[in-house]
Amino acid sequence: MTDQPNLTINGRTYAWPKQPVVVVCIDGSQPAYIEEAIAGGHMPFTESMLGRGADLRGDCVVPSFTNPNNLSIVTGVPPKVHGISGNFFLDPDSGEEVMMNDPKFLRAGTIFKAFHDAGAKIAIVTAKDKLRRLLGHGLDFTSGRAVCFSSEKANESTVAEHGIDNAQAMVGRDIPDVYSAELSEFIFDAGVKLMETMRPDIMYLSTTDYIQHKHAPGTPVANQFYAMMDSYWARLDAQGATLGMTADHGMNAKFNDAGEPDVIYLQNVLDDMLGDGAARVILPITDPYVVHHGALGSFATAYLPDGMDAGDVAGKLEAMDGVEAAYTNAAGCERFELPNDRMGDIIVVTTTHKVVGTSPDRHDLTQLKEPLRSHGGACDQRVPILISRPVSGVADDRRLRNFDVFDLTLNHTA
């Protein structure tokens, strides 16, 4: 298989894998999680792996949310190119606020599809079904060379839609609760079993950040979660795979001294500034998993009435305590490489420990049992990039991104 030519995908060139490549997206893995777990002796494999491989840091895409970053990792390009700018957006065609889970919103092909079309075997396992259709888009599941399912719905998989009938039976575990560490463990167990049986050329394992939303780096539950991952990574390494780990985004504490979420309610702010309901605030973090974050993150966009001077509004917002920066559509989309037509007239990011909401009555915080930990802003952008083999040929001054992980594992390892 090493005779295969290089492939050019979305303007970047990738070498054919010399051995199976496994890329892991650890959802919400602020670098300190691994640093603390290694320091505490909970990740013996990873510690030794980093002794021989590469222990790098990079920046994720802003908004630092799950869907935009997973899609950047698997396409190798920012949201300006692939089009997925949030978990949720205002569809300009319908005027409706909708989830961005449908492949019809995707504007670029994935690295998986290009390799699959060239004959490679591909396996993708993700936690929540919300990502599955985007990640697996374009694969021919009847080819016998493509598998893509979620641990949430592994018992519902079929050859026609997922490349495998009843993936749960293959893994041999109960379907875990959607709010559990086991939802992620299921993925790694599936990965090890797929490596034994199918031995894919490229595997992608993408977890859920339930644990990171609830537990800070270095705490017992977080360390236990990272120890679990470490044990499966050791097995994948022993199976001869090259491993590349990164995160879709970081994670930070977002609460005040009283332990309450530290929120700027932007709809209320704009109602006071411009009149009730004149502006429309969209929170691209919004998803059905309110237990994680109550739809509170460090990024928002807003649509303003026609004729309004967006620069003037952005300037007033930027003067507020807790607002790190506020941009017009043009400036924000240039700064964060976002698609202009999927963002509002202004873009707001907060400082590290603040979040932005719409108005208090529109956030269900009753399910938030622990002090809020969340993400979304430029402040949550730092992520680990760990490679199991030595990396060479990367310029010292290159700003690494999480969506360089396939470039690093395929093109820069011996």
Ligand SMILES: [Zn+2]
């Ligand atoms: Zn995430």
